[in-house]
Amino acid sequence: MKESVLTTIGLTKKFKGQTALDHVNLVVEKGDIYGFIGQNGAGKSTLLRIVTALARQTSGIVSLFGESGEAGLIEARKRVGAIIESPTLYPDMTARDNLEVHRLLRGIPGKACIAKTLALVGLQDTGKKKARNFSLGMKQRLGLAIALLGDPELLILDEPTNGLDPGGIVELRELVKRLNREMGLTILISSHILSELHQMATKYGIIHKGRLLEQLTHEQLNEKCKQHLRIRVDDPSQAATVLEMELGAPDYEVLPDGTIKLYSLYHDVRRVSMALTRSGLVIEYLAPGGDDLESYFTKRVGGELHD
Amino acid sequence: MINLLRTELFKLSKNKIFWTLILIATVVFALLHILITIGWWKMDNLYMEAGLELFSSLPLATAPFYFMLFLSTFAGFFVANDFTIGVVKNIVMSGNRRSHIFLAKFIVLVLGSVMLTVACPLIVITGGKLLFGFGEMTDPSALGFLARGMGLFLIHMLACVALLMLIALLAEDSGKTIIISVVIALLISVAEVLRPLPGILDALYRYSIFHHLIDSFRMVMTAPDMIQSLSVGLGTLLIVMWCGNLAFKRKEIK
Numbered sequence: 399m400k401e402s403v404l405t406t407i408g409l410t411k412k413f414k415g416q417t418a419l420d421h422v423n424l425v426v427e428k429g430d431i432y433g434f435i436g437q438n439g440a441g442k443s444t445l446l447r448i449v450t451a452l453a454r455q456t457s458g459i460v461s462l463f464g465e466s467g468e469a470g471l472i473e474a475r476k477r478v479g480a481i482i483e484s485p486t487l488y489p490d491m492t493a494r495d496n497l498e499v500h501r502l503l504r505g506i507p508g509k510a511c512i513a514k515t516l517a518l519v520g521l522q523d524t525g526k527k528k529a530r531n532f533s534l535g536m537k538q539r540l541g542l543a544i545a546l547l548g549d550p551e552l553l554i555l556d557e558p559t560n561g562l563d564p565g566g567i568v569e570l571r572e573l574v575k576r577l578n579r580e581m582g583l584t585i586l587i588s589s590h591i592l593s594e595l596h597q598m599a600t601k602y603g604i605i606h607k608g609r610l611l612e613q614l615t616h617e618q619l620n621e622k623c624k625q626h627l628r629i630r631v632d633d634p635s636q637a638a639t640v641l642e643m644e645l646g647a648p649d650y651e652v653l654p655d656g657t658i659k660l661y662s663l664y665h666d667v668r669r670v671s672m673a674l675t676r677s678g679l680v681i682e683y684l685a686p687g688g689d690d691l692e693s694y695f696t697k698r699v700g701g702e703l704h705d
Numbered sequence: 706m707i708n709l710l711r712t713e714l715f716k717l718s719k720n721k722i723f724w725t726l727i728l729i730a731t732v733v734f735a736l737l738h739i740l741i742t743i744g745w746w747k748m749d750n751l752y753m754e755a756g757l758e759l760f761s762s763l764p765l766a767t768a769p770f771y772f773m774l775f776l777s778t779f780a781g782f783f784v785a786n787d788f789t790i791g792v793v794k795n796i797v798m799s800g801n802r803r804s805h806i807f808l809a810k811f812i813v814l815v816l817g818s819v820m821l822t823v824a825c826p827l828i829v830i831t832g833g834k835l836l837f838g839f840g841e842m843t844d845p846s847a848l849g850f851l852a853r854g855m856g857l858f859l860i861h862m863l864a865c866v867a868l869l870m871l872i873a874l875l876a877e878d879s880g881k882t883i884i885i886s887v888v889i890a891l892l893i894s895v896a897e898v899l900r901p902l903p904g905i906l907d908a909l910y911r912y913s914i915f916h917h918l919i920d921s922f923r924m925v926m927t928a929p930d931m932i933q934s935l936s937v938g939l940g941t942l943l944i945v946m947w948c949g950n951l952a953f954k955r956k957e958i959k
Contacts, residue, residue, distance in 0.1 A: 447957075447958075450794075450797075450798045451797055451798060452794060452797055452798065452957065452958040453957045453958070454955075454957070472800055472801070472802055473800065474800070475798065475799070475800035476799070476800030477800075478798070478800070480798050482794060482798070484791070486790060486791035486792045486793075486794050486795055487790075487792070488716070488719070488790070488792060489790060490719070490721060491719055495719060498715065499712055499715060499716060500795060500799070502708060502711045502712040502715055503708055503709065503712045503795070503796065503799045503801070504708065504799055504800075505707075505708040544795060
């Protein structure tokens with residue numbers, strides 16, 4: 399079993415009678431790229447703000463690197479880098495000076511880490527340009543550099559693609575994957591751009607109206623979203639024989655209601671249809687199926703995306 | 706804590722508003738000091754009487770309205786601005802105790818405030834004397850009075866800075882901090898002119914840091930007077946610091 403980096407137990411936050419988080423039990427393990435999914439106002443930022451000490455929970459426990467006491471959490475937060483909501487920078491300082499502030503703050507010895515981190519996010523050539531004159535993408539990258547300073551073990555990114563152009567989004571995605579792959583960084587990333595998350599996350603948590611509905615791995619999600627042919631016939635067992643013997647397709651699954659999910663040949667509906675018909679089976683339903691993360695999420699939260 | 710202090714000092718060294726205020730304070734004070742020293746601006750005050758003519762421009766620097774204007778601008782841009790631009794998030798997330806963050810900020814705010822209101826005038830005065838021979842000191846033994854006055858002034862100023870920091874923390878906006886502080890400074894000035902104030906207001910004012918701040922440089926001060934002044938200054942400083950620390954600890958950072 400992998401080591402847990404972040405765990406919340408029964409985490410609850412109430413604002414003036416409104417429940418922003420409702421007994422959230424979340425687990426982020428070492429090496430995960432954890433995609434935290436939820437619509438605006440679902441409670442993603444609230445949870446991340448509690449984890450990073452910007453807000454206090456009404457009840458429940460936050461455990462970081464196994465530490466859940468107040469003093470332990472303060473120490474554990476030194477191993478966390480984060481951007482919450484938007485990168486916050488000193489506008490009148492250069493990229494280098496912005497990093498120097500955070501180097502001093504974290505007590506990192508030597509200035510070599512500044513050049514290294516700036517190079518990592520591609521800001522090594524900004525010279526004396528003040529942060530206020532940076533483009534949104536550059537600001538986002540500088541924010542990321544600040545979060546990465548001192549080689550944190552957990553990186554928390556709250557909506558990091560906000561305001562980025564498509565090129566910037568791709569760059570960020572590649573950087574996140576590289577940090578995870580090469581440095582073994584655990585990353586908790588929240589977003590409502592699900593297609594983006596789907597391309598980098600290894601684990602997902604779906605939050606809706608303050609409740610964590612589900613946590614699942616990338617493989618489990620792919621399994622649930624897998625492209626397939628959905629077949630309903632009058633005799634499922636005979637259909638299974640046809641699929642195996644005649645079409646040579648053993649990768650199917652018979653659901654309790656008799657519906658068959660065929661995970662191959664989903665591009666060849668005509669061939670499957672003809673084989674079933676030839677065997678004298680009555681086809682009640684035959685159509686390709688499968689979800690992407692977006693449609694899976696929509697289904698999971700009960701189609702309440704625009705309430 | 707050392708890391709936090711180093712961070713705040715680095716930020717102070719990069720704070721344009723602070724250096725602009727230092728420049729303005731120095732120029733304004735230097736100008737006034739020259740005008741007073743050459744006799745163009747008549748200013749009879751207790752420094753003259755005490756034989757410390759050299760320091761006769763000092764009451765300007767220690768006038769509540771003058772230093773509150775500078776200090777509130779400084780506090781607004783050094784403390785409240787961290788909330789306005791959101792960088793306080795990074796500081797809080799860095800894995801430091803909020804009480805340490807508060808204390809480090811306060812110490813550097815005090816340091817900057819002392820530079821603005823005490824160091825600048827004293828540098829101008831001593832620099833003027835050493836370089837150009839400006840000002841006289843007919844009774845150097847009266848320097849003890851100056852040291853006592855300056856010590857009490859600094860304690861009350863610390864309490865004022867703590868109050869400004871509390872205002873900045875609650876206001877989270879440099880503009881609001883400056884406006885609230887200037888209004889307070891105006892009220893103090895009015896209260897000082899209108900004294901005795903009616904009823905309990907006079908007692909409240911008499912035991913406030915604002916009154917004792919102005920009173921710091923009183924020529925004759927008995928031991929009980931000094932104890933009272935110290936108690937008011939230190940007591941207020943501790944209470945306001947405690948309130949500020951509590952407010953910051955409980956604050957939800959947006």
